[in-house]
Amino acid sequence: xxxxxxxxxxxxxxxxxxxxxxxxxxxxxxxxxxxxxxxxxxxxxxxxxxxxxxxxxxxxxxxxxxxxxxxxxxxxxxxxxxxxxxxxxxxxxxxxxxxxxxxxxxxxxxxxxxxxxxxxxxxxxxxxxxxxxxxxxxxxxxxxxxxxxxxxxxxxxxxxxxxxxxxxxxxxxxxxxxxxxxxxxxxxxxxxxxxxxxxxxxxxxxxxxxxxxxxxxxxxxxxxxxxxxxxxxxxxxxxxxxxxxxxxxxxxxxxxxxxxxxxxxxxxxxxxxxxxxxxxxxxxxxxxxxxxxx
Numbered sequence: 222x223x224x225x226x227x228x229x230x231x232x233x234x235x236x237x238x239x240x241x242x243x244x245x246x247x248x249x250x251x252x253x254x255x256x257x258x259x260x261x262x263x264x265x266x267x268x269x270x271x272x273x274x275x276x277x278x279x280x281x282x283x284x285x286x287x288x289x290x291x292x293x294x295x296x297x298x299x300x301x302x303x304x305x306x307x308x309x310x311x312x313x314x315x316x317x318x319x320x321x322x323x324x325x326x327x328x329x330x331x332x333x334x335x336x337x338x339x340x341x342x343x344x345x346x347x348x349x350x351x352x353x354x355x356x357x358x359x360x361x362x363x364x365x366x367x368x369x370x371x372x373x374x375x376x377x378x379x380x381x382x383x384x385x386x387x388x389x390x391x392x393x394x395x396x397x398x399x400x401x402x403x404x405x406x407x408x409x410x411x412x413x414x415x416x417x418x419x420x421x422x423x424x425x426x427x428x429x430x431x432x433x434x435x436x437x438x439x440x441x442x443x444x445x446x447x448x449x450x451x452x453x454x455x456x457x458x459x460x461x462x463x464x465x466x467x468x469x470x471x472x473x474x475x476x477x478x479x480x481x482x483x484x485x486x487x488x489x490x491x492x493x494x495x496x497x498x499x500x501x502x503x504x505x506x507x508x509x510x511x512x513x514x515x
Contacts, residue, residue: 233258234272241277242502245284246307251277285309286323289316290340291499293332294387295394301328337387364457364477369511371451374410375401375437376430377444382422393429396442401431408432409494410449413470428491452486455512462503466492466510473512486513 240257241249249257254277255265270276275283289308292299305316305328313328320328325339377396379389397403412428430447437446455477459469470490478485495507 233260234269237269238280239504241281242284242504245281245288245502248281248309282309286320288499289320289328290324290331290335293328294335294391296499297332301332304328335387335391337384341384364455364473364481366514367454367456369449369452369454369513372408372410372449373433373435374430374447374449375433375444376412376428376447377442378414379425379427379429380423381425383417383425383427386427389427390429392442393431393444396440396444397431400438400440400442401444402433404431404497409497411492411494412449413490413492415489449491450488452488453514455481455483455514457510457512459508459510460506462498462506463508464503466508469510473510478512484515486515488513 237254237258240254251265254269258265258268260268266277269280273280285308289304292304292307293301301316302313305313308316310316310319317327317329320326320331323339324331324336326336375396377389377393379386401407408431410428410430410432412430414426414428415424417425428447430449433446437444455473457469457473457477459466473490490513491511493509493511495509496505498506
């Protein structure tokens with residue numbers, strides 16, 4: 222298959238993934254999905270499973286279970302039965318059995334003390350085999366130079382293996398709900414102090430932050446007052462899930478920066494989360510990636 226044909230093939234099946242995610246509660250059928258893919262319904266299932274390494278049914282189940290897991294861990298005001306029904310189960314008991322079978326914990330155990338290790342293993346088993354990398358199609362003209370204003374923030378710095386990051390995010394959300402400004406009135410940031418591929422796991426540091434007015438009061442969550450300093454930044458908007466976010470970062474460092482003639486400032490690259498999963502489907506996530514410049 223030549224490159225042009227391969228790109229068209231990628232685009233067709235990317236549309237299918239997007240359609241499944243945005244119609245997750247509608248449970249689209251085989252005929253509907255084959256029309257989205259511009260494929261014969263007699264061949265679609267085989268094409269999908271050969272291309273992504275999983276069946277349509279399993280992929281849809283995974284998306285629902287993933288959304289349910291995030292709601293359990295990060296939206297603890299959501300009722301268990303509502304989460305079960307949204308995930309496509311008729312009862313909390315059926316949901317609990319399926320959740321435990323997939324992840325080794327019941328939903329109530331996961332909500333209380335989530336173990337993310339089997340979760341990451343499940344994600345890898347579905348995302349890795351046969352799944353193509355869908356490029357974001359970033360171009361130099363998408364990058365803008367902006368003057369970022371000095372921004373006081375409340376920040377929790379996760380230090381340790383990346384696999385434990387979700388526990389730190391949960392602690393920050395707990396602080397934000399009880400002490401801090403809500404995302405509706407406050408901006409959400411991440412500060413990338415180092416590359417997880419380039420440092421020992423115990424030295425990995427990742428800042429989880431929200432803009433604030435005033436100082437952070439002493440708290441048991443480990444959240445402290447900090448700031449993002451004013452200065453010039455290159456900014457590039459990433460569309461979609463975090464799965465390919467590293468590609469956007471690599472593009473800025475590896476392609477845009479050498480061609481731009483710009484020099485980097487002594488502050489880490491950082492993200493602004495314009496919206497968040499599971500409040501929006503992953504394909505609708507928007508993240509501004511800021512590269513500080515001199």
